[in-house]
Amino acid sequence: MGIRVANVSKSFGDFQAVKDVSLDVDSGSLVALLGPSGSGKSTLLRLIAGLEEADAGRVWITGEEATNRSVQDRQVGFVFQHFALFKHRNVRQNVAFGLELRGWKPAAIKRRVDELLELVQLQGYGGRYPSQLSGGQRQRVALARALAVQPRVLLLDEPFSALDAKVRKELRAWLRNLHDEMHVTTVIVTHDQEEAMEVADKIVVMNQGQIEQIGSPAEIYDQPATPFVMGFVGSVNVLPYGVVGQQLGSGPLASNLFIRPHDLDLHLSPQPDSVPGQLRRLTHMGRDLQAELILEGGDVVMVVLPRERLDYASLNPGDCLHITSRMARTFEPDYAI
Numbered sequence: 001m002g003i004r005v006a007n008v009s010k011s012f013g014d015f016q017a018v019k020d021v022s023l024d025v026d027s028g029s030l031v032a033l034l035g036p037s038g039s040g041k042s043t044l045l046r047l048i049a050g051l052e053e054a055d056a057g058r059v060w061i062t063g064e065e066a067t068n069r070s071v072q073d074r075q076v077g078f079v080f081q082h083f084a085l086f087k088h089r090n091v092r093q094n095v096a097f098g099l100e101l102r103g104w105k106p107a108a109i110k111r112r113v114d115e116l117l118e119l120v121q122l123q124g125y126g127g128r129y130p131s132q133l134s135g136g137q138r139q140r141v142a143l144a145r146a147l148a149v150q151p152r153v154l155l156l157d158e159p160f161s162a163l164d165a166k167v168r169k170e171l172r173a174w175l176r177n178l179h180d181e182m183h184v185t186t187v188i189v190t191h192d193q194e195e196a197m198e199v200a201d202k203i204v205v206m207n208q209g210q211i212e213q214i215g216s217p218a219e220i221y222d223q224p225a226t227p228f229v230m231g232f233v234g235s236v237n238v239l240p241y242g243v244v245g246q247q248l249g250s251g252p253l254a255s256n257l258f259i260r261p262h263d264l265d266l267h268l269s270p271q272p273d274s275v276p277g278q279l280r281r282l283t284h285m286g287r288d289l290q291a292e293l294i295l296e297g298g299d300v301v302m303v304v305l306p307r308e309r310l311d312y313a314s315l316n317p318g319d320c321l322h323i324t325s326r327m328a329r330t331f332e333p334d335y336a337i
């Protein structure tokens with residue numbers, strides 16, 4: 001086992017940020033803690049690191065109990081969103097920091113730093129100072145520094161969120177490749193579902209201090225356990241069963257139907273099991289069209305479909321279209337996102 005968390009809770013004053021959470025992270029895997037702001041992701045990560053003390057529960061790191069151990073003793077590597085590098089140390093000196101503290105000899109430090117700079121693809125940057133690097137390069141130096149001392153686990157708290165979208169995407173792919181080379185057990189905190197889907201073997205979806213679901217990216221997307229998960233990891237229409245139920249799905253009368261925009265289809269004429277809707281807006285999104293329709297009862301429905309599926313050239317707002325569904329889910333009655 002890479003990391004085990006058992007029944008961990010943490011409150012700040014009256015506010016319970018983490019509520020009786022248990023989690024196993026397989027050795028060598030990359031797990032994402034995903035959830036909205038305030039859901040307790042960072043607090044859980046900090047509890048694993050030893051930066052916060054749990055009110056209750058226990059933590060194991062690589063099989064050894066770490067609950068009462070100091071941060072240093074836990075031998076974890078961290079990278080934070082704004083992980084400040086030492087400004088007055090160049091890249092090599094930043095990466096070497098932990099090794100110097102541990103009394104490594106200069107020749108061994110040089111070898112290890114060379115190795116790490118190659119790993120994070122920053123050979124040739126060793127003499128630069130942090131102010132002479134891009135944001136993405138700085139985070140790669142931070143990762144090299146965290147990895148220098150061969151941590152037992154790597155904990156990343158929104159490491160890329162301060163960077164622009166393109167760099168963030170590049171760094172995700174890079175992190176995934178790095179992880180495939182290194183196999184260090186890694187936990188990454190993110191509020192970005194695309195990031196979690198792209199990098200993680202498993203996703204832990206958190207909401208209000210608790211785990212809603214743990215699963216592979218495909219499981220989380222295709223078999224969401226709760227309405228919250230379904231809404232958080234993709235777009236969803238929530239429609240009262242009473243209005244569209246018999247046509248678009250099946251379930252208890254009092255429930256809502258949860259349907260992804262991609263699982264709906266549009267037609268120019270009525271179909272078996274279609275419901276009519278009035279077109280409010282049609283948006284071109286590259287390959288796909290996004291249509292917003294209003295049902296007879298006033299509910300708004302979003303449909304996303306490939307452009308070639310609909311002869312849209314002559315459509316205008318106000319036109320009547322017919323909606324069918326390929327896949328609809330129901331959850332407990334009265335459960336709302």
Ligand SMILES: Nc1ncnc2c1ncn2[C@@H]1O[C@H](COP(=O)(O)OP(=O)(O)OP(=O)(O)O)[C@@H](O)[C@H]1O
Nearest residue numbers: 012015017035036037038039040041042043044191
């Ligand atoms: N040191 C603290 N003192 C008081 N409240 C705190 C402290 N740290 C966290 N909290 C509160 O605990 C809750 C969970 O915070 P946490 O940072 O774990 O959430 P998060 O899911 O990581 O959110 P974000 O993505 O915004 O960082 C929040 O409501 C936060 O205000």
